[in-house]
Amino acid sequence: MTEKDFKTRYIRARKAVIERDFANLNDMQIKAVTATEGPLLLLAGAGSGKTTVLINRIANLLRYGKASDSEELPENASEAELKILEDAAKDENYPDIAEARRLSALEPCEPWRVIAITFTNKAADELKTRLERMLGADARDIWAQTFHSACVRILRSHADKLGYDRSFTIYDTSDSLSVIKHIAKELDISDKEFPPKSILNYISKAKDEFQTAADFYTQASAMNDIRRKIIGQAFIAYSKRLKDANAMDFDDLIYNTVLLLESNKDVRDYYQKLFKYVLIDEYQDTNNLQYRLAAALTGKRGNICVVGDDDQSIYKFRGATIENILSFEKQFKNARVIRLEQNYRSMGNILGAANAVIRNNQARKGKELWTKKDMGEKLTLYIAQNEDDEARYVASSILKSVELGENFRDNAVLYRINAQSNKIEYSLKRNSIPYRIIGGTRFFDRQEIKDILAYLCVILSPQDELRLTRVVNNPPRGIGEKTVETAQSIAVAEGSALFEVLRNANRYPALERSAVKLRQFANMIDDLRLLSESTPLDELFDIVLDKTGYVRALELKPTDENTARIENIGELKTNILSYIKETGETSLAGFLDEVALYSDIDNYDNDSNCVTLMTMHSAKGLEFDNVYIIGVEEGIFPGIRSIGEPEEMEEERRLCYVGITRARKNLTLICARQRMLFGRTSANNPSRFVEEIPSEFIERKAALRNDSFTTRPEVSSYSASPKKSYLNERPKYSTALPQKQDVSMSFKVGDAIIHTAFKDGVIVKLTPMGGDSLVEIEFESGVKRLMLKAAAEHMRKK
DNA sequence: CGCACCACAATTTTT
DNA sequence: TTGTGGTGCG
Numbered sequence: 076m077t078e079k080d081f082k083t084r085y086i087r088a089r090k091a092v093i094e095r096d097f098a099n100l101n102d103m104q105i106k107a108v109t110a111t112e113g114p115l116l117l118l119a120g121a122g123s124g125k126t127t128v129l130i131n132r133i134a135n136l137l138r139y140g141k142a143s144d145s146e147e148l149p150e151n152a153s154e155a156e157l158k159i160l161e162d163a164a165k166d167e168n169y170p171d172i173a174e175a176r177r178l179s180a181l182e183p184c185e186p187w188r189v190i191a192i193t194f195t196n197k198a199a200d201e202l203k204t205r206l207e208r209m210l211g212a213d214a215r216d217i218w219a220q221t222f223h224s225a226c227v228r229i230l231r232s233h234a235d236k237l238g239y240d241r242s243f244t245i246y247d248t249s250d251s252l253s254v255i256k257h258i259a260k261e262l263d264i265s266d267k268e269f270p271p272k273s274i275l276n277y278i279s280k281a282k283d284e285f286q287t288a289a290d291f292y293t294q295a296s297a298m299n300d301i302r303r304k305i306i307g308q309a310f311i312a313y314s315k316r317l318k319d320a321n322a323m324d325f326d327d328l329i330y331n332t333v334l335l336l337e338s339n340k341d342v343r344d345y346y347q348k349l350f351k352y353v354l355i356d357e358y359q360d361t362n363n364l365q366y367r368l369a370a371a372l373t374g375k376r377g378n379i380c381v382v383g384d385d386d387q388s389i390y391k392f393r394g395a396t397i398e399n400i401l402s403f404e405k406q407f408k409n410a411r412v413i414r415l416e417q418n419y420r421s422m423g424n425i426l427g428a429a430n431a432v433i434r435n436n437q438a439r440k441g442k443e444l445w446t447k448k449d450m451g452e453k454l455t456l457y458i459a460q461n462e463d464d465e466a467r468y469v470a471s472s473i474l475k476s477v478e479l480g481e482n483f484r485d486n487a488v489l490y491r492i493n494a495q496s497n498k499i500e501y502s503l504k505r506n507s508i509p510y511r512i513i514g515g516t517r518f519f520d521r522q523e524i525k526d527i528l529a530y531l532c533v534i535l536s537p538q539d540e541l542r543l544t545r546v547v548n549n550p551p552r553g554i555g556e557k558t559v560e561t562a563q564s565i566a567v568a569e570g571s572a573l574f575e576v577l578r579n580a581n582r583y584p585a586l587e588r589s590a591v592k593l594r595q596f597a598n599m600i601d602d603l604r605l606l607s608e609s610t611p612l613d614e615l616f617d618i619v620l621d622k623t624g625y626v627r628a629l630e631l632k633p634t635d636e637n638t639a640r641i642e643n644i645g646e647l648k649t650n651i652l653s654y655i656k657e658t659g660e661t662s663l664a665g666f667l668d669e670v671a672l673y674s675d676i677d678n679y680d681n682d683s684n685c686v687t688l689m690t691m692h693s694a695k696g697l698e699f700d701n702v703y704i705i706g707v708e709e710g711i712f713p714g715i716r717s718i719g720e721p722e723e724m725e726e727e728r729r730l731c732y733v734g735i736t737r738a739r740k741n742l743t744l745i746c747a748r749q750r751m752l753f754g755r756t757s758a759n760n761p762s763r764f765v766e767e768i769p770s771e772f773i774e775r776k777a778a779l780r781n782d783s784f785t786t787r788p789e790v791s792s793y794s795a796s797p798k799k800s801y802l803n804e805r806p807k808y809s810t811a812l813p814q815k816q817d818v819s820m821s822f823k824v825g826d827a828i829i830h831t832a833f834k835d836g837v838i839v840k841l842t843p844m845g846g847d848s849l850v851e852i853e854f855e856s857g858v859k860r861l862m863l864k865a866a867a868e869h870m871r872k873k
Numbered sequence: 874c875g876c877a878c879c880a881c882a883a884t885t886t887t888t
Numbered sequence: 889t890t891g892t893g894g895t896g897c898g
Contacts, residue, residue, distance in 0.1 A: 195887065223888045247888075325888045360887090393886060492884050494890080514886085551874075672888060692885050714884060730885080753883060754889045 076154070085148055085157050091164035092179045093143045095172075097131055100124075107413045108132045109143035111352070114407035115380040116400070120444045121429070121736035122420030122698065125382055129354060130205050132380065133189055133217065136352055137210060142181035149181060184351050186210075190218035190372065191354040192225055196673055198356060198696070199224070218350075222365055223325060223672050226332040230323075233342055237331055239321060242664060244532055244539055245671035246317065246324045249520065251275055254541055258312045264305055277306045278313060282326040283363045283394050285333070288314040320539050329364045336371040347374030358383030358403075362394035370406070379407060385440050386433050389692060389730045391722075397438060418444045418736075420698050422451025425738050428768045433732040435767055436725045444736075452741050456707075456765055458777040459747040462495075466502035467865070468745065468778075469703050473508055473686060474869050476701055476741075478831035483509055485700035487687040489734050491712040494752060495705060496688050503686060506866065507833075507859040513689035519670060523629075523640040524647055528670060530619055534603045535663050537574035547577070547596060550628030554596065558589045574600070599623070611661040613651050620644070691734040702738035708746045708759035731764045744773075822850065822863065822872070830870040833859060 076084075090109065097105050104124060107117050108131045119125035135143060156178050163175030193199045199221050206214035218225060227245070234241045246254070255271040258264075264274075281291045292307030317324065323331060336343045353373045355361065358381035361369070373379040381403060388397040404410045418426055426444045433439070459465040473486050488499050493514055503510045518524060526549055529542035537543065540563075548554040565583055566573040578601070580586045580593035599622055607615050620626050626644060629637040654669060655661055687699070706712055712731070717723035735742060746761045765773075822828070826838045833854040840851035841863070848863040 221888070245888090328888080390886070392884085494883070497889085548874095553874095555874080690885060711884095716884070726885095751889080 081152075081154070081157065082146070082148060085152055085160065086146060088157060088160035088164045089179045090143050092160055092175050093135065093139050095164070095167075096138070096176075097135070100127070100131060101417055103413060103415050103417070104128050104131070107415065108135050110411055110413065111136060111141050111144040111378070113377050114403070114410035116358075116403045116410055116412045117380060117382040117415065118400075118412065118440055118442060119382050119384055119415040120418060120442050121384065121387060121733070122418040122444075123415035124417075124419055125356075125384075125415065126201065126205065128415065129191065129202065129356065129382060130209055132354070133191065133206060133352075134209055136184040136189055137186055137213065138176070138183060139180045140182035140184055142179050145181055147181060149178075186213045186216035187218065188349060188351040189354070190220075190225065190350045190352070191356065192218075192220060192222055192369070193356040194221060194360055196221055196224075202356075221672065222368065223328050226328040226368070227668060227672065229332050229335070229346070230328065233335055233339075234331070236339055236342065237335060239318070239323070239331075242321070242536060244320070244322045244536055244542075244667070245328065246322045246541070247519075247671060248275075248325070249525070250322075250541055251313075251324045254313060254316050255309065258309050258316065262305075262308055262312065264309060269302075269305065269309075274306055274309050277303075278310050279326050279394065281310065282330045285330070285364070285367070316540075320541060321536060322539065322541070326364070329368055333364055333367045333371055337367070343371065343374070346372060347376065350374075351376065351378060353379045355379070355381045356383075359385050359388035359397055359400045360390050360395045361399050362396055363399075366399050366406070373407075377407065377409075384442075385438075386436070386442060386729055387695060387733050389695065389726060389733060391726050401438070401440065414442055416442055416444055418446045420739055421446065421736060422448050422740055424450050424453050424772045425735060425742050427772045428454055428742070429732055429735040431769055431772070432728060432735065432764050432767045436728055438722075438725055454768065454773040455741075455743040456761070456773055456775045457743060457745045458761070458775065459745055460778045461747050461749045462498045462706075462751060463502075464778055465705055465745050465747050466498040469499055469705065469743075470502040470506045470508060470865070471868065472703075472743065473503075473701075474506060474832045478869075481700060482684050483686045484684045486703070487689070487694065487697070487699040487701070487737065488703045488705060489689060489691045489694050489737065490705050491691065491714060491730075492706075493690060495711075499688060499705065502865075503688075505862040506869075507861050508686055509684065510686040510688055511683070513687060513693045518643070518646070519673070521640075521643055523625075523643055527619070527625065527644060527647060528667070530603075530623055530625070531616075531663060531667060533574075533600055534607050534619070535667060537600060537604070538572045540573050543573060546623070550624050552592055552596060554589055554592050558586065558593070561585050562593070607663050612655060612663055612666055613648070613661075615663065616648055616651055691730050691737075694737050695733050698737055698739055700739045701741040701743075702734070703743045703745065704734045705745045706747070706750070707744045707762040707765055708750070709762055710757065710759045711750075711752070712762055712764070728764065731762075822867070827873040828852065828870045829873055830854070830866070832869060835873070836870075 093109065094105055097108050100108065104127070107115070107128045111132070117125075117128065119128070141147075159171070159175050160178055163169040163172055169175060191202060193202060199219055202219045203214070203217075206217060206219060220228065230239075230243070231241055234243055252271055252275060255274050256266070259266055259269065259271060259274070281288075286294075288307065288310040291310050292304065295303035295307045317327070336346065350372055353369060355369050360383075369379060369381070381400070383400050385397055385400045388395060388400070391397070399406075404412065421429075423446060426446055427450075430443055457465075457468055459468055469488055473483070476486065477483060488496075490496060490499075496512055500510065500512070519528070526546060529545045532539050532542040533546060544559055547559060562576045562580070563573055565585065566576045569576070574597065576583070576586075577593045578597040580590040580597075583590075586593060603615075603619060603622060606618060610618070626641060629641050651666065654666055658665065660666070691704070704712075709718070713724055713727035717727045744765060746759070746765065749756060749758050822838055822841070824838050824841055828836055828838060830836055830852070833852070833856060836852040836854040836859075838850060839853050839858065842849040849860060850863045850866060851858055851860050852866075
């Protein structure tokens with residue numbers, strides 16, 4: 076055997092042995108798992124098993140290193156070893172597979188030398204969990220983190236090199252917003268002409284382009300752009316304010332990490348040497364800064380694997396640039412591209428529709444999803460009379476699917492804008508269909524939570540002026556706004572921290588009147604800080620609640636709202652306890668980091684049997700058997716703002732693609748002939764996206780014209796006439812259908828009934844309400860309250 | 874200082 | 889239509 080022969084055979088056999096570990100993957104997936112070296116762009120279509128590939132890829136790196144993608148042989152590779160490999164490759168029941176595997180490894184990677192970056196905590200957690208399940212405890216050392224948490228981790232060791240204290244705090248968007256508002260007031264910038272949010276947007280964009288506040292201002296001056304000059308001033312003040320408070324906003328976390336890596340050779344060398352393999356998930360959602368971060372972490376070794384789907388890029392509005400994925404091959408030389416197009420989620424008709432819609436986009440790499448499943452049900456397009464009809468239709472079909480044995484949790488209602496959820500909610504409520512809404516105010520954005528956390532922040536670092544001013548008179552301590560302002564100007568004049576001024580309030584004549592209260596407050600914080608050094612977090616939390624009197628103030632006025640707030644604070648305590656339990660950490664600093672980067676506590680209970688309501692944006696990454704997309708109309712989806720804007724339109728179309736591909740079995744699109752939104756009624760045409768779906772994949776259904784739907788029957792207090800049908804898949808005659816009326820009227824208390832979704836029940840109460848009745852029915856699963864007319868459609872007397 | 878009332882605006886969202 | 893933020897009054 077020549078040396079060359081030996082080498083070829085060895086490499087082939089070794090690869091075959093490795094691939095045995097990944098036999099449950101398809102060919103493309105195996106390629107993606109084994110192409111370990113150099114830049115790799117993985118175009119992973121919706122439902123193509125992207126996370127599975129990511130996990131298996133990491134497993135391959137840890138077990139076999141670069142062996143599956145290298146021509147290198149181990150030193151002194153022998154013919155005996157080759158025989159073992161070849162036999163193991165051939166024989167599924169090879170006895171000493173462990174030995175073959177050992178021989179197949181080539182520089183296996185240590186877990187802490189793999190960094191896998193995601194966008195959301197949820198994705199990071201999923202990655203961590205699945206990695207640990209596959210690889211055991213070793214997996215815990217893998218850097219499976221979000222962009223932001225990875226940056227925090229790096230900055231906590233090196234922030235001093237950028238002039239920050241390593242214990243810097245993190246400002247979230249609303250913190251940033253209040254800083255901007257204060258600055259705008261100080262600089263006398265009108266919030267009419269310069270909305271704080273838009274100023275923040277400029278700042279964020281500038282950081283994305285790696286521009287400092289000074290750069291921004293200079294540039295604006297050079298261009299003589301008065302607007303940008305004013306924004307530049309705000310930017311400069313904002314940066315100073317944060318720096319003085321030793322705080323970073325979300326953009327700073329990434330910006331500063333990039334700055335650190337690009338400007339400090341030692342640090343750069345350290346991390347580039349550390350990370351042998353860099354993986355980035357959801358690459359289509361990255362912005363310019365994140366690209367630079369990825370490049371800086373990767374270094375010359377070039378082992379970067381990005382996973383993404385250009386067709387699912389839907390976050391342009393928050394800075395994501397599809398350009399990153401489209402030009403990956405230019406940015407990283409000799410990149411390989413692998414497409415994952417086999418879909419494991421949806422039936423054929425759904426994929427046919429998805430492919431047909433997305434094909435209309437220009438800016439894309441090009442992909443076609445396919446499946447081994449059969450065509451399944453055609454999609455349904457329901458043309459409703461109005462938004463009430465739409466909502467009724469959704470509720471009614473969900474009940475039908477439940478009747479056929481599905482669970483509520485198999486259903487999702489998706490929409491373009493949150494405002495659309497209202498009517499659906501009412502309709503689901505009327506039918507006692509359990510649901511949950513994703514989106515809306517997040518737990519950590521709630522006032523009381525922010526207040527308590529602000530206390531904790533101040534205790535940790537009193538120079539955090541933003542949080543300090545938030546809590547100084549909350550609960551009321553008789554420290555007025557004026558007083559705080561005076562103290563602030565003294566601090567500025569002296570060049571000292573606001574907290575110092577409060578602490579020494581008696582020294583300043585201007586603060587004479589409130590000096591006692593101010594010092595009391597400062598002493599309280601000082602005491603708490605002293606305590607925080609030796610007290611575990613959970614105990615400290617209770618003490619803070621007590622000493623600050625926050626909860627006591629709420630208890631004094633037990634309104635519903637305050638009761639809820641107290642409950643939320645209790646919830647926060649629960650959170651702290653589980654944090655301690657999970658991490659074993661009892662320090663305040665660690666917890667505040669976690670909280671700053673963790674926003675969704677509500678999303679934890681995904682096992683309850685509920686219909687899910689959310690925007691299509693929030694639905695990305697999820698899947699359901701039955702999906703309803705509502706408001707599929709020109710002006711809503713695509714939104715009015717994107718009509719006439721080709722790029723925006725493509726983004727809407729991608730959103731549509733995301734929506735469609737959430738469905739496993741049934742997809743219903745609904746548009747209404749007439750709709751009231753934001754108090755205005757309009758008649759919209761069906762969305763162009765519907766027109767883009769060939770009729771072979773979709774079936775049209777329409778509510779027949781029925782005048783009763785143009786008025787709003789369910790609130791018809793003027794008419795007790797119970798003639799109108801609530802479910803309108805029936806022709807118009809229903810208005811005159813006497814039996815119909817009899818059906819809903821004939822139920823009385825004590826009747827035993829069968830409901831299609833809730834099965835056997837007994838009517839326990841009937842309360843007339845408007846032209847309808849509230850009926851309470853005792854089912855096995857408990858007492859449900861339904862509106863009789865709606866419910867009558869789904870039940871009959873036993 | 875807190876509460877009530879009125880004007881106004883309202884894609885999409887994560888960290 | 890709904891929620892929020894600002895102003896003015898008690």
